[in-house]
Amino acid sequence: MNLIPLARPVKRLATALLFCPFVAAADNSLPDLGDVAQADLPPSLERRIGESLWQEMRVRQRNYLNDPEVNGYLNQLADRLVSKLPNSTQDFELFALKDPTLNAFAWPGGFIGVHTGLIMAAQSESELASVISHEISHVTQRHIARLYSKRGETTMIALASLIVAVLASQSNSQAAQAALVGGQAAAVASQLAYTRDFEREADRMGIQMLDAAGFDPRGMAAFFERMQRSARFYESPSNAYLRTHPLTSERISDASARINETTYRQVPDSMDFLLVRAKLRAYDGDAREAFKEFERRLLDVQGSTRTAMRFGLAHAALRLRDFERAAAEVRALRAEGLVSPMLDQLEGRVALDAGDHEKAARLFRDGLNRVPQAKALTYGLVDALLADNRPEEALEVVNADITAFTRDPQLYQYQAQSYAMLGRRLPQHRAQAEAYVLNGQYQAAIEQLELAQRASDGDFYQQSAVDARLRELRQRLAEQKRDGL
Numbered sequence: 001m002n003l004i005p006l007a008r009p010v011k012r013l014a015t016a017l018l019f020c021p022f023v024a025a026a027d028n029s030l031p032d033l034g035d036v037a038q039a040d041l042p043p044s045l046e047r048r049i050g051e052s053l054w055q056e057m058r059v060r061q062r063n064y065l066n067d068p069e070v071n072g073y074l075n076q077l078a079d080r081l082v083s084k085l086p087n088s089t090q091d092f093e094l095f096a097l098k099d100p101t102l103n104a105f106a107w108p109g110g111f112i113g114v115h116t117g118l119i120m121a122a123q124s125e126s127e128l129a130s131v132i133s134h135e136i137s138h139v140t141q142r143h144i145a146r147l148y149s150k151r152g153e154t155t156m157i158a159l160a161s162l163i164v165a166v167l168a169s170q171s172n173s174q175a176a177q178a179a180l181v182g183g184q185a186a187a188v189a190s191q192l193a194y195t196r197d198f199e200r201e202a203d204r205m206g207i208q209m210l211d212a213a214g215f216d217p218r219g220m221a222a223f224f225e226r227m228q229r230s231a232r233f234y235e236s237p238s239n240a241y242l243r244t245h246p247l248t249s250e251r252i253s254d255a256s257a258r259i260n261e262t263t264y265r266q267v268p269d270s271m272d273f274l275l276v277r278a279k280l281r282a283y284d285g286d287a288r289e290a291f292k293e294f295e296r297r298l299l300d301v302q303g304s305t306r307t308a309m310r311f312g313l314a315h316a317a318l319r320l321r322d323f324e325r326a327a328a329e330v331r332a333l334r335a336e337g338l339v340s341p342m343l344d345q346l347e348g349r350v351a352l353d354a355g356d357h358e359k360a361a362r363l364f365r366d367g368l369n370r371v372p373q374a375k376a377l378t379y380g381l382v383d384a385l386l387a388d389n390r391p392e393e394a395l396e397v398v399n400a401d402i403t404a405f406t407r408d409p410q411l412y413q414y415q416a417q418s419y420a421m422l423g424r425r426l427p428q429h430r431a432q433a434e435a436y437v438l439n440g441q442y443q444a445a446i447e448q449l450e451l452a453q454r455a456s457d458g459d460f461y462q463q464s465a466v467d468a469r470l471r472e473l474r475q476r477l478a479e480q481k482r483d484g485l
Contacts, residue, residue, distance in 0.1 A: 043090075043109075043142075043145075045108075046108035046109040046142075046144060046145060047091075047108070047109030047110065048109070049107075049108045049109060050107040050108040050109030050110065050111040051109060051111070052440055053107050053108075053111070054093065054095070054107065054111045055438075055439050055440035056440065057095070057097075057113070058095075058409075058439060059439045059440070059441065061097075063097050063098045063099055064095065064097060064098075065095070065096040065097060065098045065116060066410075067096065067376075068375040068376040068379060069276065069279065069342055069345065069376045070096045070116075070119075070276055070279070070280065071094065071095050071096055072374075072375060072376070073272050073273070073276045074094035074095070074096060074112075074114055074132070075092070075093070075094045076272070077094075077125075077128070077129060077132060077273075078092050078094050078112070078132055078136060079092075080129075080213050081129060081132060081133050081136055081209050081210070081213045081215075082136060083213070084209060084212035084213045085140060085209065088140060090110050090139060090140060091109075091110050092110040092111075092112060092136065092139070093110060093111050093112070094111075094112045094113075094114060094132070095111070095112075095113055095114070096113070096114050096115070096116055096119070097113050097114070097115050097116065098116050099115040099116060099117055100115070100116070100117040100284075101115055101117050101118075102115065102117055102118045102121050102226075103115045103117075103118060104118055104131045104132065104134075104135050105135065106135040106136075106138040106139050106143075106144075108144050108145075109139075110139050112132065112135045112136070112139070114131070114132070116280050116284070118131060119276065119277060119280060120277055120280050120281060120284070121226065122223065122277075123222070123226075124216070124219055124222075124267075124269055125215070125219075125267070125269040125270055125273040126210065126215040126216040126217075126218070126219030126267050127219035127220075127222055127223040128219075128273070129210055129213070129215045129219065130206060130207075130210055130215070130217070130219045130220035130223055131223060133205075133206035133207075133209040133210050133213075133215075133220075134202045134203060134206040134220070135202075136206070136209065137201070137202040137203075137204075137205035137206045137209065138198065138202050140205070141198070141201055141202065141205060143198040143201075143202070146198075199251070200251065200254065203220070203251070203254070203255050203258070204258060206220065207220060207255065207258050207259055207262065211262045211263070214265075214267065215267055216264075216265055216266070216267045217258075217259045217262045218259055218264075220255055220259065221252060221255050221256045221259055224251070224252045224255060225252060268304075269304070271304060271307070271308075271338075271340060272340070272342070274304055274305065274307070274308035274311075275308055275311050275340060275342050276342075277308070278294075278308040278309065278311045278312030278315070279311070279312065279315050279342070281293070281294075281312055282294070282312045282313075282315035282316040282319060283315065283319060287316060287319045287320050288320065290312075290316045290319070291313065291316040291317060291319075291320060294309050294310075294312045294313035294316055295313060297309045298310060298313060307333065307336060307338055310329055310332060310333055310336075311329075311333060311338070311342070311343070311346070313329050314326045314329035314330055314333070314346060314350075315346065317329060318346070318349060318350055318353065321353065323350055323353065323354040326346075326350045327347075327350050327354075330343065330346060330347045330350060341367055341370070341371040341374040341376070341377055342376075344363065344364070344366065344367030344370070344371070344374070344377060345364075345367065345374070345376045345377055345380055347363050347367075348360045348363040348364040348367065348377070348380045348381075348384065349380060351363055351384075352380065352383060352384050352387065357384050357385075357387045357388035358384075358388055360380070360383075360384040360387075361381060361384040361385055361388060361390075364377050364378075364380040364381035364384055365381060368381065373404075375405075375408075378397060378401055379410065379414075381394075381397055382394045382397055382398060382414045382418075385397065386414075386417060386418065386421065389421070391417075391418040391419075391421040391422050392418075392422070394414065394417075394418045395415065395418045395419070395422075398411050398414045398415045398418060399415070402415070407438055408438070409434075409435045409436075409438035409439050410435075412431045412432070412434040412435035412438065413431075413432070413435045415427075415431035416428050416429075416431035416432040416435060419431060423457075424457055425451075425452070425455035425456075425457055426452045426455035426457050426458035426462055426463075426466065427452075427458075427462070428452075429448045429449065429451040429452035429455065430448070430449065430452045430462075430465075430466055430469075432448045433445040433446075433448035433449045433452070433469070433473075436448060437473070442473055442476060442477045442480075443477065445473055446470065446473050446474060446477065449466055449469060449470040449473065450470070452466045453466055453467065453470065
């Protein structure tokens with residue numbers, strides 16, 4: 001479905017928005033929470049709200065991790081879990097935030113954020129899957145809509161104020177603290193008896209999902225306990241609200257009792273899980289310390305863990321711009337038999353950053369021949385072609401992918417950059433406008449289309465398309481202003 005995102009979501013989060021932290025509290029009972037279909041908030045509106053907030057996160061928040069490999073892995077993991085849900089038609093979009101704390105959250109419409117600290121702290125893929133299954137359950141059980149239905153818009157205003165504070169804290173901790181005063185915290189506290197029930201229901205549904213998808217549900221109990229032990233170490237303003245009610249022993253016991261009813265299984269971690277964690281560690285903290293840690297650990301591990309450590313070492317070397325060492329570790333990984341688009345992307349990036357643009361383009365093409373849908377390889381190929389001053393070839397790659405990924409703003413950004421290098425002003429500004437639209441920046445998109453109108457290098461049909469799109473966006477922006485969005 002081609003959804004129309006909302007502009008400036010922080011003005012209208014009160015419509016219906018609830019931040020659902022994985023570390024919320026629990027009650028001792030699990031009552032019947034009612035029919036999810038009776039909620040008053042339509043699913044289409046939930047999706048629009050979630051998409052607008054996601055756009056705000058991508059554009060405004062510096063800790064949004066724009067890494068197609070990490071985000072792609074999270075979405076693959078979610079797809080595996082969701083595929084076991086009966087009659088599910090909900091779309092999900094998972095994304096990572098560069099944040100050391102152990103947390104994940106669900107937004108309306110299937111948008112789920114995962115902190116990198118949580119991914120790195122997970123000691124097994126089943127543990128990570130347990131967190132994601134919990135957040136998926138918040139969405140599929142329509143907890144946000146049900147809270148809206150039960151409590152009304154006044155309560156949602158208070159909750160939304162706290163969400164804005166969490167977002168603002170990523171760039172201004174004083175702004176976050178200011179947003180938390182004035183009684184909002186008390187308003188949220190009054191809702192805890194209700195949200196505790198949601199947390200218990202999400203635990204129950206998550207355990208069922210884990211078991212059906214072939215993960216070890218015991219990962220949920222193990223991760224609960226680790227989060228409870230670590231919570232006292234994270235007391236920054238951005239996390240204070242999320243830990244207002246930490247995990248309780250009762251909730252852990254309840255989850256453990258349900259888990260004990262499932263079949264015990266040992267589930268090996270996927271190579272993608274190990275490689276993603278190693279990559280995140282390579283770019284976390286001091287580069288030299290990360291490099292030394294991987295070198296040290298490489299001496300003490302075997303098998304797939306050793307492969308992941310070498311992969312992390314190669315990334316750490318690339319981060320230090322030690323291209324010779326990075327290339328040597330890539331060759332060692334090839335010799336050990338690792339086959340992965342993540343290794344293809346790493347090898348191409350080593351060549352690209354070392355200045356061998358032609359070799360990089362060839363490596364990225366080879367990787368795409370093996371895995372045509374690997375978004376990181378597409379981005380790498382376009383970067384290499386543009387760096388090698390080959391914008392025509394870059395356009396061919398981008399235009400082929402845009403037909404399949406119509407809602408990827410990065411592809412339109414590449415398209416605009418390619419047209420700019422070719423001196424084609426009208427399509428450049430038109431492509432840049434579409435990138436802005438997908439990020440919810442309608443005024444900026446309108447300005448780009450006005451520049452396209454004034455360009456002299458378009459034919460009648462191209463100018464007509466620009467005029468039509470400009471009228472559409474002006475009308476959309478006027479409607480949003482009229483509605484106070």
